[in-house]
Amino acid sequence: MKILIVEDESRIAKRIERMTRAFFGDSLRVINHTNTLHEAMKFIGNNELDLVLLDLNLNGENGFDLLTAAVSESFHTIIISAYKEQAITAFEYGVLDFVPKPFNSTRLDQALMRAGSKEKTGPNIVKFLAVKKRHKVQLIAIEEVTYIKGAGAYTELFMTNKRKELHDKSLEKLEQLLSPSFERIHKSYLVKMSEIKEIIVESGSKYIAELKNGQLIPIGRTKYKDLKSKWL
Template structure:
Protein backbone atom coordinates (compact mmCIF):
# COMPACT_ATOMS: atom_id res chain seq x y z
CA UNK A 1 0.00 0.00 0.00
CA UNK A 2 1.23 3.48 -0.88
CA UNK A 3 0.70 5.89 2.01
CA UNK A 4 -0.72 8.90 0.18
CA UNK A 5 -1.19 12.61 0.90
CA UNK A 6 -3.40 14.91 -1.18
CA UNK A 7 -2.38 18.58 -1.25
CA UNK A 8 -5.14 20.65 -2.84
CA UNK A 9 -6.75 23.95 -1.82
CA UNK A 10 -10.19 23.20 -3.31
CA UNK A 11 -12.30 20.92 -1.13
CA UNK A 12 -14.41 19.52 -3.97
CA UNK A 13 -11.27 18.47 -5.86
CA UNK A 14 -9.79 16.87 -2.74
CA UNK A 15 -12.97 14.89 -2.23
CA UNK A 16 -13.28 13.92 -5.90
CA UNK A 17 -9.66 12.74 -6.03
CA UNK A 18 -10.14 10.71 -2.85
CA UNK A 19 -13.21 8.98 -4.26
CA UNK A 20 -11.49 8.25 -7.57
CA UNK A 21 -8.46 6.76 -5.80
CA UNK A 22 -10.71 4.53 -3.71
CA UNK A 23 -12.45 3.37 -6.88
CA UNK A 24 -9.44 2.95 -9.18
CA UNK A 25 -6.73 1.78 -6.78
CA UNK A 26 -8.38 0.37 -3.62
CA UNK A 27 -5.64 -2.19 -3.05
CA UNK A 28 -2.61 0.05 -3.57
CA UNK A 29 -3.52 3.49 -2.14
CA UNK A 30 -4.07 4.43 1.51
CA UNK A 31 -4.86 8.13 2.02
CA UNK A 32 -3.25 9.26 5.25
CA UNK A 33 -3.70 13.03 5.11
CA UNK A 34 -4.85 16.18 3.37
CA UNK A 35 -3.48 19.74 3.18
CA UNK A 36 -4.80 22.85 1.49
CA UNK A 37 -1.86 25.21 1.99
CA UNK A 38 1.89 25.12 1.48
CA UNK A 39 2.60 25.53 5.20
CA UNK A 40 0.26 22.67 6.12
CA UNK A 41 1.75 20.50 3.38
CA UNK A 42 5.33 20.92 4.64
CA UNK A 43 4.36 19.89 8.18
CA UNK A 44 2.24 16.97 6.98
CA UNK A 45 4.86 15.51 4.65
CA UNK A 46 7.67 15.74 7.21
CA UNK A 47 5.47 14.24 9.94
CA UNK A 48 3.75 11.41 8.03
CA UNK A 49 6.52 10.55 5.54
CA UNK A 50 4.26 9.41 2.67
CA UNK A 51 5.06 7.13 -0.25
CA UNK A 52 3.03 9.19 -2.71
CA UNK A 53 1.93 12.83 -2.87
CA UNK A 54 -0.64 14.41 -5.18
CA UNK A 55 0.06 18.14 -5.17
CA UNK A 56 -1.59 21.12 -6.78
CA UNK A 57 0.89 23.72 -8.06
CA UNK A 58 -1.06 26.77 -6.90
CA UNK A 59 -1.97 26.75 -3.19
CA UNK A 60 -3.55 29.33 -0.89
CA UNK A 61 -0.26 30.59 0.55
CA UNK A 62 2.29 29.63 -2.06
CA UNK A 63 3.11 26.98 -4.63
CA UNK A 64 4.00 23.33 -4.77
CA UNK A 65 7.56 24.41 -5.48
CA UNK A 66 7.64 26.25 -2.14
CA UNK A 67 6.63 23.01 -0.43
CA UNK A 68 9.38 21.01 -2.13
CA UNK A 69 12.00 23.58 -1.12
CA UNK A 70 11.02 23.49 2.57
CA UNK A 71 10.44 19.80 3.32
CA UNK A 72 13.17 17.72 4.95
CA UNK A 73 11.64 14.38 3.91
CA UNK A 74 11.57 13.92 0.14
CA UNK A 75 11.61 10.18 -0.47
CA UNK A 76 8.21 9.92 -2.12
CA UNK A 77 6.61 9.70 -5.53
CA UNK A 78 5.15 13.01 -6.70
CA UNK A 79 2.30 13.65 -9.12
CA UNK A 80 1.39 17.28 -9.76
CA UNK A 81 -2.24 18.18 -10.42
CA UNK A 82 -2.73 21.24 -12.59
CA UNK A 83 -5.25 23.24 -14.57
CA UNK A 84 -2.58 24.83 -16.74
CA UNK A 85 -2.96 25.22 -20.49
CA UNK A 86 -1.09 23.27 -23.19
CA UNK A 87 2.09 25.36 -23.06
CA UNK A 88 2.53 24.53 -19.39
CA UNK A 89 1.64 20.87 -19.95
CA UNK A 90 4.53 20.67 -22.40
CA UNK A 91 6.74 22.09 -19.66
CA UNK A 92 5.95 19.02 -17.53
CA UNK A 93 6.71 16.71 -20.43
CA UNK A 94 10.00 18.38 -21.25
CA UNK A 95 10.96 18.11 -17.57
CA UNK A 96 9.97 14.42 -17.33
CA UNK A 97 7.71 15.10 -14.34
CA UNK A 98 4.41 13.30 -13.85
CA UNK A 99 1.20 15.32 -13.78
CA UNK A 100 -2.58 15.03 -14.03
CA UNK A 101 -4.65 17.65 -15.79
CA UNK A 102 -7.77 18.99 -14.06
CA UNK A 103 -10.52 17.95 -14.17
CA UNK A 104 -8.87 14.63 -13.40
CA UNK A 105 -9.89 11.71 -15.58
CA UNK A 106 -10.29 8.40 -13.64
CA UNK A 107 -8.52 6.38 -16.33
CA UNK A 108 -5.57 8.77 -16.42
CA UNK A 109 -5.41 8.61 -12.63
CA UNK A 110 -5.37 4.82 -12.72
CA UNK A 111 -2.58 4.87 -15.32
CA UNK A 112 -0.55 7.34 -13.23
CA UNK A 113 -0.81 5.13 -10.14
CA UNK A 114 0.15 2.04 -12.14
CA UNK A 115 3.13 3.93 -13.57
CA UNK A 116 4.62 4.73 -10.17
CA UNK A 117 4.63 1.06 -9.22
CA UNK A 118 7.23 0.56 -11.96
CA UNK A 119 9.53 3.29 -10.62
CA UNK A 120 12.24 2.49 -8.09
CA UNK A 121 13.46 6.02 -7.40
CA UNK A 122 11.14 8.18 -5.31
CA UNK A 123 13.15 11.39 -5.18
CA UNK A 124 12.72 14.04 -7.84
CA UNK A 125 16.01 15.51 -8.99
CA UNK A 126 16.36 19.23 -8.22
CA UNK A 127 17.41 19.60 -11.84
CA UNK A 128 13.98 18.42 -12.95
CA UNK A 129 12.18 20.89 -10.71
CA UNK A 130 14.43 23.76 -11.80
CA UNK A 131 13.79 22.91 -15.43
CA UNK A 132 10.04 22.75 -14.82
CA UNK A 133 9.96 26.15 -13.14
CA UNK A 134 11.91 27.68 -16.02
CA UNK A 135 9.86 25.92 -18.67
CA UNK A 136 6.65 27.25 -17.16
CA UNK A 137 7.81 30.80 -17.97
CA UNK A 138 9.45 30.25 -21.36
CA UNK A 139 9.32 28.20 -24.52
CA UNK A 140 11.29 25.08 -23.57
CA UNK A 141 14.62 24.75 -25.37
CA UNK A 142 15.85 21.76 -23.35
CA UNK A 143 14.49 18.35 -22.52
CA UNK A 144 15.26 15.99 -19.63
CA UNK A 145 16.01 12.42 -20.62
CA UNK A 146 15.71 10.05 -17.63
CA UNK A 147 17.77 6.86 -17.67
CA UNK A 148 18.62 4.31 -14.98
CA UNK A 149 22.00 5.99 -14.50
CA UNK A 150 21.16 9.71 -14.53
CA UNK A 151 18.92 12.58 -15.61
CA UNK A 152 20.35 14.17 -18.75
CA UNK A 153 19.50 17.77 -19.62
CA UNK A 154 19.79 18.08 -23.39
CA UNK A 155 19.37 21.18 -25.53
CA UNK A 156 16.99 20.55 -28.41
CA UNK A 157 19.55 21.71 -30.97
CA UNK A 158 21.96 19.05 -29.67
CA UNK A 159 19.66 16.27 -30.86
CA UNK A 160 20.59 14.97 -34.30
CA UNK A 161 18.07 12.17 -34.43
CA UNK A 162 16.09 9.65 -32.38
CA UNK A 163 15.76 5.96 -33.16
CA UNK A 164 13.29 3.65 -31.47
CA UNK A 165 13.47 -0.06 -30.83
CA UNK A 166 10.43 -1.54 -29.12
CA UNK A 167 9.78 0.42 -25.94
CA UNK A 168 13.20 2.12 -25.99
CA UNK A 169 14.40 5.25 -27.78
CA UNK A 170 18.02 6.25 -28.40
CA UNK A 171 18.94 9.92 -28.77
CA UNK A 172 21.99 10.66 -30.93
CA UNK A 173 23.62 13.97 -29.96
CA UNK A 174 25.98 16.40 -31.66
CA UNK A 175 28.75 15.67 -29.11
CA UNK A 176 28.72 11.99 -30.04
CA UNK A 177 26.74 10.77 -27.02
CA UNK A 178 23.97 8.21 -27.30
CA UNK A 179 21.32 8.32 -24.59
CA UNK A 180 18.82 5.46 -24.35
CA UNK A 181 15.55 6.00 -22.47
CA UNK A 182 12.96 3.37 -21.64
CA UNK A 183 10.12 5.08 -23.50
CA UNK A 184 8.89 4.64 -27.08
CA UNK A 185 9.43 7.35 -29.68
CA UNK A 186 5.73 8.27 -29.57
CA UNK A 187 6.32 9.79 -26.12
CA UNK A 188 8.69 12.35 -27.65
CA UNK A 189 7.06 12.94 -31.03
CA UNK A 190 4.59 15.44 -29.54
CA UNK A 191 7.47 17.42 -28.00
CA UNK A 192 9.95 17.28 -30.86
CA UNK A 193 7.71 18.80 -33.52
CA UNK A 194 8.10 20.35 -36.99
CA UNK A 195 9.58 22.48 -38.32
CA UNK A 196 12.68 21.61 -36.25
CA UNK A 197 11.96 17.89 -35.99
CA UNK A 198 10.23 15.46 -38.30
CA UNK A 199 9.34 11.78 -37.96
CA UNK A 200 10.50 10.41 -41.29
CA UNK A 201 9.85 6.77 -40.43
CA UNK A 202 8.12 4.64 -37.82
CA UNK A 203 11.53 4.10 -36.19
CA UNK A 204 13.21 7.44 -36.86
CA UNK A 205 12.70 11.08 -35.90
CA UNK A 206 15.28 13.60 -37.14
CA UNK A 207 16.39 17.17 -36.53
CA UNK A 208 15.86 18.92 -39.86
CA UNK A 209 18.75 21.27 -39.08
CA UNK A 210 21.11 18.27 -38.91
CA UNK A 211 20.40 17.07 -42.45
CA UNK A 212 23.38 17.00 -44.84
CA UNK A 213 21.48 15.77 -47.88
CA UNK A 214 18.45 13.77 -48.94
CA UNK A 215 17.51 11.85 -52.05
CA UNK A 216 14.30 11.45 -53.99
CA UNK A 217 14.69 7.72 -53.45
CA UNK A 218 14.01 8.28 -49.78
CA UNK A 219 17.24 8.42 -47.79
CA UNK A 220 18.45 11.22 -45.53
CA UNK A 221 22.13 11.74 -44.70
CA UNK A 222 22.70 13.26 -41.26
CA UNK A 223 25.68 15.16 -39.84
CA UNK A 224 26.69 12.11 -37.78
CA UNK A 225 27.14 10.26 -41.12
CA UNK A 226 24.11 8.10 -40.50
CA UNK A 227 21.64 7.28 -43.28
CA UNK A 228 17.99 7.39 -42.28
CA UNK A 229 15.17 6.02 -44.46
CA UNK A 230 12.04 8.02 -45.28
CA UNK A 231 8.95 5.85 -45.27
CA UNK A 232 6.74 5.92 -48.37
CA UNK A 233 3.88 7.55 -46.49
CA UNK A 234 6.12 10.35 -45.17
CA UNK A 235 7.87 11.33 -48.42
CA UNK A 236 5.40 13.91 -49.71
CA UNK A 237 5.11 15.68 -46.35
CA UNK A 238 8.89 15.60 -45.86
CA UNK A 239 9.71 17.04 -49.27
CA UNK A 240 7.12 19.78 -48.75
CA UNK A 241 8.61 20.64 -45.37
CA UNK A 242 12.09 20.84 -46.87
CA UNK A 243 10.85 23.01 -49.72
CA UNK A 244 9.17 25.38 -47.27
CA UNK A 245 12.36 25.56 -45.17
CA UNK A 246 14.58 26.60 -48.11
Protein backbone atom coordinates in the same frame (compact mmCIF):
# COMPACT_ATOMS: atom_id res chain seq x y z
CA MET B 1 -4.41 2.70 -17.34
CA LYS B 2 -2.38 2.56 -14.12
CA ILE B 3 -2.31 5.97 -12.48
CA LEU B 4 -0.67 7.58 -9.44
CA ILE B 5 -2.00 10.77 -7.85
CA VAL B 6 0.59 12.75 -5.86
CA GLU B 7 -1.35 15.31 -3.83
CA ASP B 8 -1.07 16.34 -0.17
CA GLU B 9 -4.65 17.65 0.23
CA SER B 10 -6.96 14.69 0.78
CA ARG B 11 -10.06 16.52 -0.44
CA ILE B 12 -8.44 17.50 -3.75
CA ALA B 13 -6.90 14.05 -4.19
CA LYS B 14 -10.34 12.43 -3.81
CA ARG B 15 -11.80 14.90 -6.32
CA ILE B 16 -9.06 14.13 -8.84
CA GLU B 17 -9.59 10.41 -8.33
CA ARG B 18 -13.35 10.71 -8.80
CA MET B 19 -12.97 12.70 -12.03
CA THR B 20 -10.26 10.37 -13.33
CA ARG B 21 -12.37 7.27 -12.68
CA ALA B 22 -15.31 8.92 -14.44
CA PHE B 23 -13.16 9.76 -17.46
CA PHE B 24 -11.40 6.43 -17.99
CA GLY B 25 -14.21 4.12 -16.84
CA ASP B 26 -13.45 0.44 -17.40
CA SER B 27 -10.07 1.18 -18.99
CA LEU B 28 -8.74 2.31 -15.60
CA ARG B 29 -7.02 -0.68 -14.02
CA VAL B 30 -5.40 0.83 -10.91
CA ILE B 31 -5.35 4.26 -9.31
CA ASN B 32 -3.26 5.02 -6.23
CA HIS B 33 -2.59 8.07 -4.10
CA THR B 34 0.45 9.28 -2.16
CA ASN B 35 0.85 12.58 -0.34
CA THR B 36 4.62 12.97 0.06
CA LEU B 37 7.58 13.07 -2.32
CA HIS B 38 9.27 10.19 -0.51
CA GLU B 39 6.22 7.93 -0.84
CA ALA B 40 5.78 8.91 -4.49
CA MET B 41 9.42 8.20 -5.37
CA LYS B 42 9.23 4.82 -3.63
CA PHE B 43 5.97 3.93 -5.38
CA ILE B 44 7.29 4.93 -8.81
CA GLY B 45 10.42 2.85 -8.25
CA ASN B 46 8.40 -0.27 -7.41
CA ASN B 47 5.43 -0.09 -9.77
CA GLU B 48 4.64 0.14 -13.48
CA LEU B 49 2.63 3.24 -14.33
CA ASP B 50 0.99 4.88 -17.35
CA LEU B 51 0.38 8.30 -15.84
CA VAL B 52 1.30 10.44 -12.82
CA LEU B 53 -0.85 13.39 -11.71
CA LEU B 54 1.47 15.58 -9.66
CA ASP B 55 1.05 18.61 -7.42
CA LEU B 56 4.10 20.88 -7.16
CA ASN B 57 3.71 21.81 -3.49
CA LEU B 58 3.54 18.83 -1.15
CA ASN B 59 3.51 19.97 2.48
CA GLY B 60 6.15 22.53 1.60
CA GLU B 61 8.24 20.07 -0.45
CA ASN B 62 9.08 21.06 -4.02
CA GLY B 63 7.34 18.81 -6.53
CA PHE B 64 10.04 19.64 -9.09
CA ASP B 65 12.32 17.31 -7.13
CA LEU B 66 10.01 14.48 -8.19
CA LEU B 67 9.22 15.95 -11.59
CA THR B 68 12.83 15.80 -12.75
CA ALA B 69 12.89 12.08 -12.00
CA ALA B 70 9.35 11.42 -13.24
CA VAL B 71 9.91 12.79 -16.75
CA SER B 72 12.78 10.32 -17.22
CA GLU B 73 10.35 7.41 -16.79
CA SER B 74 8.24 5.63 -19.40
CA PHE B 75 4.94 7.22 -18.27
CA HIS B 76 3.53 10.69 -18.98
CA THR B 77 3.27 13.31 -16.21
CA ILE B 78 0.50 15.87 -15.80
CA ILE B 79 0.95 18.70 -13.30
CA ILE B 80 -2.07 19.85 -11.26
CA SER B 81 -0.98 22.95 -9.36
CA ALA B 82 -1.87 26.47 -8.28
CA TYR B 83 1.64 27.64 -9.18
CA LYS B 84 0.76 28.82 -12.69
CA GLU B 85 4.06 30.66 -13.02
CA GLN B 86 5.78 27.25 -13.06
CA ALA B 87 3.88 26.04 -16.12
CA ILE B 88 6.46 27.03 -18.74
CA THR B 89 9.29 25.42 -16.77
CA ALA B 90 7.22 22.25 -16.32
CA PHE B 91 6.59 22.03 -20.08
CA GLU B 92 10.29 22.63 -20.76
CA TYR B 93 11.05 19.59 -18.58
CA GLY B 94 8.68 17.42 -20.60
CA VAL B 95 5.29 17.22 -18.86
CA LEU B 96 2.28 16.37 -21.00
CA ASP B 97 0.02 19.07 -19.56
CA PHE B 98 -0.29 21.62 -16.76
CA VAL B 99 -3.74 21.92 -15.14
CA PRO B 100 -3.95 25.07 -13.00
CA LYS B 101 -5.89 25.02 -9.72
CA PRO B 102 -8.74 25.63 -9.24
CA PHE B 103 -9.82 23.29 -12.03
CA ASN B 104 -13.06 21.75 -13.29
CA SER B 105 -13.80 18.38 -14.85
CA THR B 106 -13.68 19.82 -18.38
CA ARG B 107 -10.09 21.02 -17.99
CA LEU B 108 -8.93 17.81 -16.30
CA ASP B 109 -10.69 15.72 -18.97
CA GLN B 110 -8.77 17.67 -21.62
CA ALA B 111 -5.48 16.74 -19.96
CA LEU B 112 -6.50 13.10 -19.50
CA MET B 113 -7.55 12.92 -23.16
CA ARG B 114 -4.01 13.89 -24.11
CA ALA B 115 -2.69 11.01 -22.03
CA GLY B 116 -4.77 8.57 -24.04
CA SER B 117 -3.87 10.08 -27.41
CA LYS B 118 -0.88 9.57 -29.70
CA GLU B 119 -1.17 12.99 -31.32
CA LYS B 120 1.14 15.93 -30.63
CA THR B 121 -0.37 17.97 -27.83
CA GLY B 122 0.29 21.01 -25.68
CA PRO B 123 2.69 23.88 -26.41
CA ASN B 124 5.59 21.55 -27.34
CA ILE B 125 8.32 23.66 -25.76
CA VAL B 126 10.41 20.82 -24.33
CA LYS B 127 13.96 22.02 -23.71
CA PHE B 128 15.30 18.94 -21.91
CA LEU B 129 15.01 15.17 -22.04
CA ALA B 130 15.74 13.54 -18.70
CA VAL B 131 17.65 10.26 -18.75
CA LYS B 132 18.53 7.96 -15.86
CA LYS B 133 22.25 7.62 -15.21
CA ARG B 134 23.42 5.30 -12.40
CA HIS B 135 20.73 6.15 -9.84
CA LYS B 136 20.59 9.84 -10.81
CA VAL B 137 18.85 11.84 -13.52
CA GLN B 138 20.69 13.82 -16.17
CA LEU B 139 19.01 16.54 -18.24
CA ILE B 140 19.93 16.46 -21.93
CA ALA B 141 19.39 19.75 -23.78
CA ILE B 142 17.04 19.11 -26.71
CA GLU B 143 19.29 21.26 -28.91
CA GLU B 144 21.98 18.59 -28.53
CA VAL B 145 19.75 15.82 -29.92
CA THR B 146 20.12 15.06 -33.64
CA TYR B 147 17.74 12.14 -33.98
CA ILE B 148 15.91 9.56 -31.88
CA LYS B 149 15.57 5.86 -32.64
CA GLY B 150 12.92 3.53 -31.29
CA ALA B 151 14.31 0.56 -29.40
CA GLY B 152 11.29 -1.49 -28.38
CA ALA B 153 9.66 0.11 -25.33
CA TYR B 154 12.64 2.48 -25.07
CA THR B 155 14.35 5.03 -27.29
CA GLU B 156 17.94 5.89 -28.12
CA LEU B 157 18.91 9.56 -28.22
CA PHE B 158 21.71 10.40 -30.67
CA MET B 159 23.60 13.59 -29.88
CA THR B 160 25.56 16.12 -31.93
CA ASN B 161 28.73 15.01 -30.09
CA LYS B 162 28.11 11.41 -31.29
CA ARG B 163 27.07 10.36 -27.77
CA LYS B 164 24.11 8.01 -27.35
CA GLU B 165 21.73 7.87 -24.38
CA LEU B 166 18.86 5.51 -23.56
CA HIS B 167 15.49 7.01 -22.63
CA ASP B 168 12.67 5.09 -20.94
CA LYS B 169 9.89 6.73 -22.95
CA SER B 170 8.68 5.14 -26.16
CA LEU B 171 9.08 6.86 -29.53
CA GLU B 172 5.33 7.55 -29.58
CA LYS B 173 5.41 9.33 -26.22
CA LEU B 174 8.41 11.46 -27.17
CA GLU B 175 6.76 12.35 -30.47
CA GLN B 176 3.81 13.73 -28.48
CA LEU B 177 6.06 15.97 -26.42
CA LEU B 178 8.57 17.27 -28.96
CA SER B 179 8.06 20.33 -31.15
CA PRO B 180 7.51 20.14 -34.92
CA SER B 181 11.27 20.67 -35.31
CA PHE B 182 11.38 16.87 -34.89
CA GLU B 183 9.64 14.86 -37.58
CA ARG B 184 8.62 11.19 -37.59
CA ILE B 185 10.22 10.17 -40.89
CA HIS B 186 10.01 6.42 -40.28
CA LYS B 187 8.23 4.11 -37.86
CA SER B 188 11.50 3.83 -35.92
CA TYR B 189 12.95 7.35 -36.23
CA LEU B 190 12.32 10.93 -35.12
CA VAL B 191 14.73 13.35 -36.81
CA LYS B 192 15.45 17.03 -36.21
CA MET B 193 14.48 18.68 -39.50
CA SER B 194 17.34 21.19 -39.38
CA GLU B 195 19.84 18.30 -39.35
CA ILE B 196 18.71 16.89 -42.72
CA LYS B 197 21.28 17.72 -45.41
CA GLU B 198 19.73 15.87 -48.32
CA ILE B 199 16.88 13.52 -49.21
CA ILE B 200 18.09 10.67 -51.40
CA VAL B 201 15.81 8.69 -53.72
CA GLU B 202 17.07 5.25 -54.69
CA SER B 203 15.66 2.60 -57.01
CA GLY B 204 12.74 0.58 -55.79
CA SER B 205 11.10 3.61 -54.14
CA LYS B 206 13.67 3.63 -51.38
CA TYR B 207 14.12 6.96 -49.58
CA ILE B 208 16.95 8.04 -47.29
CA ALA B 209 17.65 11.16 -45.25
CA GLU B 210 21.31 12.12 -45.15
CA LEU B 211 22.08 14.14 -42.04
CA LYS B 212 24.72 16.85 -41.75
CA ASN B 213 26.90 14.45 -39.76
CA GLY B 214 26.81 11.91 -42.59
CA GLN B 215 24.36 9.55 -40.88
CA LEU B 216 21.85 7.88 -43.22
CA ILE B 217 18.30 7.42 -41.87
CA PRO B 218 15.59 5.49 -43.75
CA ILE B 219 12.43 7.37 -44.73
CA GLY B 220 9.13 5.50 -44.70
CA ARG B 221 7.41 5.37 -48.09
CA THR B 222 4.25 6.94 -46.67
CA LYS B 223 6.31 9.71 -45.04
CA TYR B 224 8.35 10.80 -48.08
CA LYS B 225 6.02 13.33 -49.76
CA ASP B 226 5.07 15.02 -46.49
CA LEU B 227 8.68 15.18 -45.33
CA LYS B 228 9.90 16.60 -48.65
CA SER B 229 7.31 19.38 -48.59
CA LYS B 230 8.22 20.35 -45.04
CA TRP B 231 11.97 20.12 -45.66
CA LEU B 232 11.84 22.33 -48.76
